[in-house]
Amino acid sequence: MTTPQEELLPGTRRALLHRIAVAQSEGRAPSLVASVVRGGQAVWTGARTSVEGHAPDEDVQYRIGSITKTFTAVLVLRLRDEGLLDLSDPLEKHLPGTGVGEATIVELLAHSGGLAAETPAPWWERTSGALRPGLADVLGERPLVHPVGRRFHYSNPGYALLGALVEKLRDGRWEDVLRREVLEPLGLHRTSVHPRTPHAGGWAVHPWADVMLPEPLEDLGLMAPAGQLWSTAGDLARFAAFLLKGDDQVLSAESVREMRTPAAAVEAADVASGYAYGLGLELRHQHGRALVGHTGSLPGFLACLTIDEADDVSAVVLANCTSGPAPFTVAADLVRIVAEAEPCIPAPWQPLREADPAPLELVGQWYWGTYAFALRLSADGLLALEPLSGNGRASRFRSQGDGTWVGLEGYYAGERLKPVRRPDGSVSHLDLGSFVFTRQPYEEGAPVPGGVDPEGWRGIG
Structure with missing residues (x-):
């Protein structure tokens, strides 16, 4: 350095x-x-x-x-x-x-x-x-x-x-x-x-x-x-x-x-x-x-x-x-x-000291409609939401200590990300400023605004 x-x-x-x-x-x-x-x-x-x-x-x-x-x-x-x-x-x-x-x-x-x-x-x-x-x-x-x-x-x-x-x-x-x-x-x-x-x-x-x-x-x-x-x-x-x-x-x-x-x-x-x-x-x-x-x-x-x-x-x-x-x-x-x-030498990657199971349950792929996103947990304890296509709204989120997360920059700065759970405690979807993120695009049974057509996905016919 x-x-x-x-x-x-x-x-x-x-x-x-x-x-x-x-x-x-x-x-x-x-x-x-x-x-x-x-x-x-x-x-x-x-x-x-x-x-x-x-x-x-x-x-x-x-x-x-x-x-x-x-x-x-x-x-x-x-x-x-x-x-x-x-x-x-x-x-x-x-x-x-x-x-x-x-x-x-x-x-x-x-x-x-x-x-x-x-x-x-x-x-x-x-x-x-x-x-x-x-x-x-x-x-x-x-x-x-x-x-x-x-x-x-x-x-x-x-x-x-x-x-x-x-x-x-x-x-x-x-x-x-x-x-x-x-x-x-x-x-x-x-x-x-x-x-x-x-x-x-x-x-x-x-x-x-x-x-x-x-x-x-x-x-x-x-x-x-x-x-x-x-x-x-x-x-x-x-x-x-x-x-x-x-x-x-x-x-x-x-x-x-x-x-x-x-x-x-x-x-x-x-x-x-x-x-x-x-x-x-x-x-x-x-x-x-x-x-x-x-x-x-x-x-x-x-x-x-x-x-x-x-x-x-x-x-x-x-x-x-x-x-x-x-x-x-x-x-x-x-x-x-x-x-x-003389480009900056990046700091070495280091894992989290302790793994909190709550955010670990949230990481992975999510969909807003048909847009694919990845939610990652970094060593600084922040969640990062990134579009998989490279184009779209991205932001990091900091834990509020009550199960919710607040956006730190971009379109979602100040907005609340809330995991919504089913009666059995599992995560149903993410609510981000009223946007519903699901594990599958327009997931059946998820509370997607406007509902999901019961006949599901289909070809042109």
Whole structure:
């Protein structure tokens, strides 16, 4: 299993270096640093050109833009897990007087609250937050551009509201709460609201000439929860590991899994491109892989953190230019290089420690009408329902402890699977959300809705 950096194969390391070298050269980035994570730790870090006279390493800070939103979402999920709010609560319940209080917290997290994409002028990313001293200045006179809850529309002001919500319920500044509840417990000591040496300067590269112009480094004020943070390849590598597995000091594995689950209806164009949004995380498809993470940009900086859960590979890319290299494309390529060159070694198969006779009685082949399914019991104690044709509804089910099972994903997520027994105690059929599964297709004597023709199966005649 690949863990320490030196265990990546030389060919893999060279391919990674080549990819970021092409990105930096063709994208004309003053500097670019990248890191790859596997098994919960960085296994490779590479950089091109220099910051303050030396090649940037995993400890040089870059501005990470909207990756900040993922940190803000973690703070909101912590409030939910502590019972201080429900994600279905309207914002007005906890933060009254904004004028957009009918939007729910989950809608703000998922960018489906109908809010405008940006603040009123001037361009908030390139001007001082002092120009927007109150939430009314962040939202403007027309804060809603779509009906609440109807469509995905990325909104930076929405995350300013979530930051204000955190401050209200924690009775403290967003940045102090973030440091205390997330950065310190996860050991992200080089992630901060303001830059700390060594850090990269932000540059605009002329589109038609190889010359540069420094970008202003503004304090974003109330917009900070949407894009203020500075971080490093090393810290974001650790954050990627957290987003994959969770950490009970900060957020459980179940809650970070919820963050990685699509939560907003998307437009047809986004569906076609394989884009969706969870709770503070973007979900994309690239190279046939499901990737989750976030991109970020502010004038002078580009950033991306992306995770391939199936192959346990994550990548971070940071550059100090306003435009140029495409950070998501580069990060997705880094993931692909490692996953294809050094595929994950699967964990060894192991049997269950104890065999419970109740689920064993349920396994095997079942029919929903004439559709054939297999029900299997895995070593983790879950039942898995899979169509034998390869096409159809599949789900895993967890025991409820009362003889019933609840679906964990897909069409049957949250639905109850109940074995229905005959008077002698044997299993007659399975009831799954009112669907009847029988051992034989349209089994005689089974309570199939609409009944079974008493003459049974026949030819055309």
